[in-house]
Amino acid sequence: MIARDGACVSLWQDSVTAFEPQNNSAETNFDVAIAGGGITGITTALLLQKAGKKCIVFEAYNLCFGTTGGTTAHLNTLLDNPYSTIIKNFGKENAQLVAQACKNAIELVKSNIDEYNIDCGFENASAYLFAQTDKQVKELKDIHDACREVNVKALYTNKLPVDIEYKKVMVVDGQAKFHPVKYVHALAKAFEDAGGVILQECRVEDVEENNSVQIATTKGNFQANVLIYATHIPPGVNLLHLRCAPYRSYAMAVTLKNKNYPADLIYDMYDPYHYIRSQKINNKTYLIVGAEDHKTGHVENTNECFLKLEAYLRKYFDVDEVVNKWSSQYFEPADTLPYIGHLPGHDGNILVASGYGGNGITYSHVAAVTLRDIVSNKDNPLIKLFDPNRIKPVAGFVSFISHNADVVKQFIGKWFEHEKLKELADLAAGEGKVVKYEGETIALYKDENGGLHALNPVCTHLKCSVAFNVAEQTWDCPCHGARYNTNGFVVTGPASMGLENIEVKELVK
Ligand SMILES: Cc1cc2nc3c(=O)[nH]c(=O)nc-3n(C[C@H](O)[C@H](O)[C@H](O)COP(=O)(O)OP(=O)(O)OC[C@H]3O[C@@H](n4cnc5c(N)ncnc54)[C@H](O)[C@@H]3O)c2cc1C
Numbered sequence: 152m153i154a155r156d157g158a159c160v161s162l163w164q165d166s167v168t169a170f171e172p173q174n175n176s177a178e179t180n181f182d183v184a185i186a187g188g189g190i191t192g193i194t195t196a197l198l199l200q201k202a203g204k205k206c207i208v209f210e211a212y213n214l215c216f217g218t219t220g221g222t223t224a225h226l227n228t229l230l231d232n233p234y235s236t237i238i239k240n241f242g243k244e245n246a247q248l249v250a251q252a253c254k255n256a257i258e259l260v261k262s263n264i265d266e267y268n269i270d271c272g273f274e275n276a277s278a279y280l281f282a283q284t285d286k287q288v289k290e291l292k293d294i295h296d297a298c299r300e301v302n303v304k305a306l307y308t309n310k311l312p313v314d315i316e317y318k319k320v321m322v323v324d325g326q327a328k329f330h331p332v333k334y335v336h337a338l339a340k341a342f343e344d345a346g347g348v349i350l351q352e353c354r355v356e357d358v359e360e361n362n363s364v365q366i367a368t369t370k371g372n373f374q375a376n377v378l379i380y381a382t383h384i385p386p387g388v389n390l391l392h393l394r395c396a397p398y399r400s401y402a403m404a405v406t407l408k409n410k411n412y413p414a415d416l417i418y419d420m421y422d423p424y425h426y427i428r429s430q431k432i433n434n435k436t437y438l439i440v441g442a443e444d445h446k447t448g449h450v451e452n453t454n455e456c457f458l459k460l461e462a463y464l465r466k467y468f469d470v471d472e473v474v475n476k477w478s479s480q481y482f483e484p485a486d487t488l489p490y491i492g493h494l495p496g497h498d499g500n501i502l503v504a505s506g507y508g509g510n511g512i513t514y515s516h517v518a519a520v521t522l523r524d525i526v527s528n529k530d531n532p533l534i535k536l537f538d539p540n541r542i543k544p545v546a547g548f549v550s551f552i553s554h555n556a557d558v559v560k561q562f563i564g565k566w567f568e569h570e571k572l573k574e575l576a577d578l579a580a581g582e583g584k585v586v587k588y589e590g591e592t593i594a595l596y597k598d599e600n601g602g603l604h605a606l607n608p609v610c611t612h613l614k615c616s617v618a619f620n621v622a623e624q625t626w627d628c629p630c631h632g633a634r635y636n637t638n639g640f641v642v643t644g645p646a647s648m649g650l651e652n653i654e655v656k657e658l659v660k
Pocket of ligand 1: 186187188189190191209211212213215216223225227355356383386400401402441479480507508512513515644
């Protein structure tokens, strides 16, 4: 089992052992340094190392600690942000480029699996999208027509591989599924075999740019010609934090009594939609269903999301056992396409890949190819298309900025009286709440032994107020997705510093 950025255990983290780096190097000078050991960081590192660059990966915790360990790993050319919207925002030719890039990404996954003989349960699959209302039938037609415009071959069909009522169904071939952590671990080994270096438990803390990049990490100082932030969202304060909104999604892996596991990928059309697939791991098959997406920090009781998901599962499937349930975070871009390339506001030595929405497993490989070509000065039309510095004043952008309105004032006091807090808190074990105390706000958490833990709820990133995520036992920031554990340490997102601790004093009677 590997660690992940939440308390719930995903099917993937549960079915692997920890990655142990082999290359111990005292070298501090590299061509390319990559922060982040998820699918983006490791795939990009491998491609660059193979292109002749000397690369190092810094991972703050362990490989796949972030969303790659909490994904559901559908590989799609049928994207969440429909091609009809991409055509509207970027034009037909660019939408065709996106579709082709996603096809190539799936081919790259396949060729990596072949080249490195990776055992990760990869299977080709078709994607079924089904409409259940008249409105959805109309939307399905738009999606179908737009798919065909960008050469993604969508066909109407009369068959749906699960027993759920529908009005109309569309199918797209050429999709796939796999075990994402097994895949990333194998790519990481291939990267090391090619001479690359991986440092786990190594956080990038500070960066300075001159002609190269000086990188201060928790394991010492390094220098590289280029730094790539494959951290899902870049740390620090950046324009991209205004262009990406953090969302959470929920997943469950169950076994079925009737063993009727669908081989393909299946999606309904509600908002948020349900996404369904199966995976065989060590000779046992699981049905994996995801849904219940919401903006990070915007749902008070995140356990309810699991209850709703389980109710859906039990309505349509012959559930035997719920084996794993977990949630994770993704970043929705303001204008439907990811941001891959030069980090806005920097001199050109720092690159980034972010804003994948719910298609980051596929987009990670689009990013790896695009970033490799930027570093290698190779022409590639995707460089311009995904440029993070693009300005797209599209609908929705204003509301993204308004996410940032929820900024709270700085906390002043440094300690509180335990007895008074207890009265205020009224918390069950494992619960957390932001409470008011004499005009101040405190993030309070009660541990399993009844101990109270108090933190300053002001997110250290851009001073929004955090909210408690009871399912994953973290403090989540609704503005830009910084997340902290119950001791206040950063587990994910753009923050670099933990939440301030507030002393809880026992009164001497
Ligand atoms: C529930 C759910 C289901 C999903 N399902 C799908 C799907 O079916 N198909 C699909 O295509 N996409 C899916 N996605 C999206 C996809 O999983 C993600 O976009 C993708 O995993 C992101 O990978 P990444 O490597 O960019 O980021 P991550 O996997 O988040 O990796 C970033 C890494 O950077 C590290 N890090 C952060 N800061 C630092 C620092 N300062 N120094 C060093 N390291 C640092 C973190 O510890 C982390 O390990 C899903 C998302 C969710 C939430």
